[in-house]
Amino acid sequence: MEMLTPQRGDFKEAFNLNEFVAGKAQQPLPAPLVPHEAHIGTFVDRCHVLCTDVLRLLALGLGIDEDWFAARHERARGPSGSVFRMLYYPNMPASAHDADDIRAGAHSDYGSVTLLFQRPGQPGLEILTDGSWSPVPVNPGNDTVLPILVNAGDLLSHWTNGLLKSAVHRVVFPSGSAGDRYSLAYFCHPLDDAELVPVPSKLVAGHDRPVLTAQQHLEARLAATMALKGA
Numbered sequence: 001m002e003m004l005t006p007q008r009g010d011f012k013e014a015f016n017l018n019e020f021v022a023g024k025a026q027q028p029l030p031a032p033l034v035p036h037e038a039h040i041g042t043f044v045d046r047c048h049v050l051c052t053d054v055l056r057l058l059a060l061g062l063g064i065d066e067d068w069f070a071a072r073h074e075r076a077r078g079p080s081g082s083v084f085r086m087l088y089y090p091n092m093p094a095s096a097h098d099a100d101d102i103r104a105g106a107h108s109d110y111g112s113v114t115l116l117f118q119r120p121g122q123p124g125l126e127i128l129t130d131g132s133w134s135p136v137p138v139n140p141g142n143d144t145v146l147p148i149l150v151n152a153g154d155l156l157s158h159w160t161n162g163l164l165k166s167a168v169h170r171v172v173f174p175s176g177s178a179g180d181r182y183s184l185a186y187f188c189h190p191l192d193d194a195e196l197v198p199v200p201s202k203l204v205a206g207h208d209r210p211v212l213t214a215q216q217h218l219e220a221r222l223a224a225t226m227a228l229k230g231a
């Protein structure tokens with residue numbers, strides 16, 4: 001969806017689930033997911049709680065009320081653009097793709113924070129730092145419980161006037177035989193009608209960006225991507 005390499009498609013399949021209401025998906029589910037609806041709903045709920053915990057920590061770091069961001073993400077108070085995505089990148093032998101081909105083109109996510117879940121033995125995610133790409137280790141601590149990657153998104157960057165930077169990332173074919181890759185992403189967004197007013201922190205100086213609602217911000221990002229794709 002956020003593909004920024006429009007000349008080539010990404011070698012991936014993705015299934016997006018919009019917000020659940022009272023534990024129920026608000027869209028038809030593919031048959032294999034139907035028996036797991038309640039389980040997925042619980043998982044998404046937990047992802048959202050974790051994101052609001054992260055947002056509380058960020059608020060503390062910025063010296064503002066702990067709930068300043070979290071209150072604007074309270075799902076009980078209305079709809080939001082939060083999305084849970086399941087990704088599948090099919091196995092491809094190195095001979096079947098060009099050096100330029102990519103599993104997911106370089107992009108940043110649109111929302112406030114994203115949680116990313118990878119599986120052991122399925123590398124490929126890379127993050128752009130100071131102009132160069134670095135692999136994100138799948139299991140850096142060799143733990144039985146895998147780490148969850150937390151990325152700041154474009155909305156949080158806009159909201160903090162660029163203080164928090166949205167992470168530019170991509171998924172490449174690992175060298176040699178790629179194998180299948182499965183990942184999960186939870187894109188957390190504020191309530192649609194949350195106004196992205198200046199964050200009242202001394203660290204967020206001179207917020208001069210237009211005050212959009214979260215929904216307007218998302219629509220602007222989607223429109224920008226569509227324009228790029230159509231280019």
Ligand SMILES: O=C(O)CCC(=O)C(=O)O
Nearest residue numbers: 087104116125171183185
């Ligand atoms: O598969 C991954 O690890 C990354 C997916 C991703 O960045 C996205 O869907 O926005």
Ligand SMILES: [Fe+2]
Nearest residue numbers: 107108109169
């Ligand atoms: Fe992403």
